[in-house]
Amino acid sequence: MVSPLRHTLIALSKSSQMQKIIVGIPISRRMARRFVAGETLADAIEAIRATNGAGLLATLDYLGEHVYNQAEASVNADEYIRALQAIQQTGVDANISIKLTAMGLAVDDEFCYHNVRRIVQAAAELGNFVRIDMEDSPVTDRSLHIYRRLRAEFPNVGVVIQAYLYRSEEDVRSLMEQGMAHLRLCKGAYNEPPAVAFQPKPEVDQNMTHLIQLMLDSQAQFPGTYPAVASHDHRIINWTKAYAHHHGIATDRFEFQMLYGIRRDLQQQLADQGYRMRVYIPYGTRWYPYFMRRLAERPANLLFFARALVGN
Numbered sequence: 001m002v003s004p005l006r007h008t009l010i011a012l013s014k015s016s017q018m019q020k021i022i023v024g025i026p027i028s029r030r031m032a033r034r035f036v037a038g039e040t041l042a043d044a045i046e047a048i049r050a051t052n053g054a055g056l057l058a059t060l061d062y063l064g065e066h067v068y069n070q071a072e073a074s075v076n077a078d079e080y081i082r083a084l085q086a087i088q089q090t091g092v093d094a095n096i097s098i099k100l101t102a103m104g105l106a107v108d109d110e111f112c113y114h115n116v117r118r119i120v121q122a123a124a125e126l127g128n129f130v131r132i133d134m135e136d137s138p139v140t141d142r143s144l145h146i147y148r149r150l151r152a153e154f155p156n157v158g159v160v161i162q163a164y165l166y167r168s169e170e171d172v173r174s175l176m177e178q179g180m181a182h183l184r185l186c187k188g189a190y191n192e193p194p195a196v197a198f199q200p201k202p203e204v205d206q207n208m209t210h211l212i213q214l215m216l217d218s219q220a221q222f223p224g225t226y227p228a229v230a231s232h233d234h235r236i237i238n239w240t241k242a243y244a245h246h247h248g249i250a251t252d253r254f255e256f257q258m259l260y261g262i263r264r265d266l267q268q269q270l271a272d273q274g275y276r277m278r279v280y281i282p283y284g285t286r287w288y289p290y291f292m293r294r295l296a297e298r299p300a301n302l303l304f305f306a307r308a309l310v311g312n
């Protein structure tokens, strides 16, 4: 079952009052640095450089979500275009990950589409790739609709599918049939009700391996099908490795992805074993909701934070 603690922390990640309190405490900023590369683009490029130096790929996330005006959403898109140019100029190996609610999804779908299109077009011109992160289920349909419109025009864009949603198998199947299945598969990071999502963790895990298998099995039938397995769960990772090995699937037909600061040992191990390993590297000042979701995923993180707060 979804733990009440996880549920509460994810709910708090949306509270502006709690944000003011947490962000105002110096220890929070220090702890957030474990998961965030820094506040500036230069910090992020440095983190990518170090990541690449260890043989790992990267995807860059300019933190921010739930923007409610066009001006702010346009500034966010401009920053991503600046990031794409910096990636090109510095020669580091990274693509980018964006959130549609940072690009104006709450303002207007058409505005959001055009704002994101600017980024995808800039990335295409620079030979780079854009991943659209997936947020909570009220925006799944609209996010996939925007993705399909972009993907019909540009090959250099992919999206995320969350294994906790019942609908995901159908989404994966239809995206594969449309030749649009450049997909990051993850378990899912938001609070979702039983009406739309598996609640028991074993069922989420089972659907995750089911979707990975579905994609790996379908690569010959549906060209363009490429799964990125985004998980720190060693059972999911070992299962994927074993499945690929037993079915003769080459290591360049899929990749692993993990978040900056989490399971670095495992990240390095996979890269050393010859797997494609991509690290999701967030930067910027608006780290609060991202940080809270990371606390929610692991009670030990919260305990560590609570101890630091009371100075122990």
Ligand SMILES: Cc1cc2nc3c(=O)[nH]c(=O)nc-3n(C[C@H](O)[C@H](O)[C@H](O)COP(=O)(O)OP(=O)(O)OC[C@H]3O[C@@H](n4cnc5c(N)ncnc54)[C@H](O)[C@@H]3O)c2cc1C
Binding pocket: 132, 133, 134, 135, 160, 162, 186, 187, 188, 189, 190, 230, 231, 232, 233, 234, 257, 258, 259, 262, 263, 279, 280, 293, 294, 295, 297, 298, 301
């Ligand atoms: C690259 C990447 C991109 C993602 N993009 C999205 C997205 O677009 N939309 C979305 O909804 N979700 C996204 N997620 C988050 C994902 O949905 C999960 O919430 C998160 O990855 C935790 O699930 P898990 O697969 O790691 O397995 P879990 O079963 O949660 O964890 C397995 C083990 O991993 C380690 N671990 C997991 N989380 C943490 C943590 N925070 N701190 C320390 N150790 C941890 C622990 O050892 C834990 O026992 C993304 C995750 C990754 C890795």
